[in-house]
Amino acid sequence: MQRPLPARLLAAAAALLLLALTACSGAAEPPPKDTRAPTAPTGVTATAGSATTVHVMWSAATDDRAVTGYVVYREGRQVKELPATTLMTDIAGLAPAARHAFTVRARDAAGNASPPSATVAATTLPANAEDRTPPTAPRSLRATAGGSRAATLEWTPSRDDTRVTAYDVYQADTRVHTAPGTATTARVTGLRPGTAYAFTVRARDAAENSSPDSPRVELTTASAPGAPPNTAPEHLTATATKGEITLTWTPPDTGGPVTHHELHLDGRFTTTIVWGATPPPGRATYTFPVQDPPGTRYTVTLRARLPDGTWGDFSAPRVVVVR
Incomplete structure (x- = not known):
């Protein structure tokens, strides 16, 4: 005949069972539902x-x-x-x-x-379908970094046979801001600390005619507190001939030879440029073939491999058109 368990053991077993059920129940509970809406823009x-x-x-x-x-x-x-x-x-x-x-x-x-x-x-402005003359390009473009995440651009107004209705600010080949036609300044926000940027401005009229680009202006935003010095290649130029694009630039001063550079087209890695143990002194040059039809636009950036094996900062972008 089986003897009944002592009451003390039965109580302990019941407590353990309750803990196990509670743990299982807690593990199975779904995360709290997100019911809080964002703030209004x-x-x-x-x-x-x-x-x-x-x-x-x-x-x-x-x-x-x-x-x-x-x-x-x-x-x-x-x-x-x-x-x-x-x-x-x-x-x-x-x-x-x-x-x-x-x-x-x-x-x-x-x-x-x-x-x-x-x-x-x-x-909206009155329609003027007969206007086919674009404004002149904005002149004397200047840029001032506003800390590590913003920049202020200033320019000399464009001229138009009717009137300028807007100024479009481009970072490389991407429009990032539009200012009224009466403005001669724009503040661009959302930039990254310690990063090189290149800006141009185009004027636009009521018939959507856009001017040529203003002269390009470059700036590097302030680095974040405690960040190392900027290591971007400098003075990058990009020129296109039939079937080829040639880049020239000044490698960054890293305290040692820069033997590798990464080439990015339109923000995507394309190839690694390797010089070997003895990179060329002074400015570097690299030519690569392109098979895209004439008129294709590329945004080109470079970055160098540092002596510790990591990749440095990106150069200011350049836009080049295939010929």
Whole structure:
């Protein structure tokens, strides 16, 4: 005949079973649901760039986890959906000489939408289909670093047979800002510390005619506190002949010979340039073939391998057109 367990052992076994059930139950619980919406975007502006387009810009919203995108509305109807890294857009196909109102909302990964931003309005310009003359290029472009993440650009105004309606700021071959046609300055934000940048500006009129590029201007943002000195190759030039592109640059001063450089085209790694044990003195030159049709545009950057085996900072970008 089996003897019953003592009450003390039964109580201990019951306690262990309860702990095991509690642990299992806790492990199976789903993470708390994200119900908190992002903040509303601030600093929203709307600028008419032509008879049919308005340029909308805003400052980044915040979220307890992460903002994943923005939605732009015109008169309450959704017209654009953009990733979280994009803080401006052109709304095209609008009626000429008409007032249009815009708002922006932020979204997170759980689908929570922020309250709408403040409403901003812009009136598109009167149509002028006969205007086919572009403005002159902006002149005397200057750039000043505003700390480690911003820059201020200044230029001499362009001229046009009607009037300049907007200035588009390009970083390499990508538009990063649009200013009104009455402006001669622009502040570009969202830059990285200790990074070389190259900017140009184009003027635009109401018929969407764009000027040639202004002269290029370069700057390097301030390094983050405690960061090592910038190690980017300097004075990069890129020239195209039929079927080839030739690069020349000054390698960085690293305290030793720079035997390797990485070549990137349009932000993607393309090849490693290897000089061997004795790199050429002074400026370096490298020519590589291209098979793309004439008119193809490339943005070129370089970075050097440092004596400790790591890769240094990227050069200021250069845009080159295949011939």
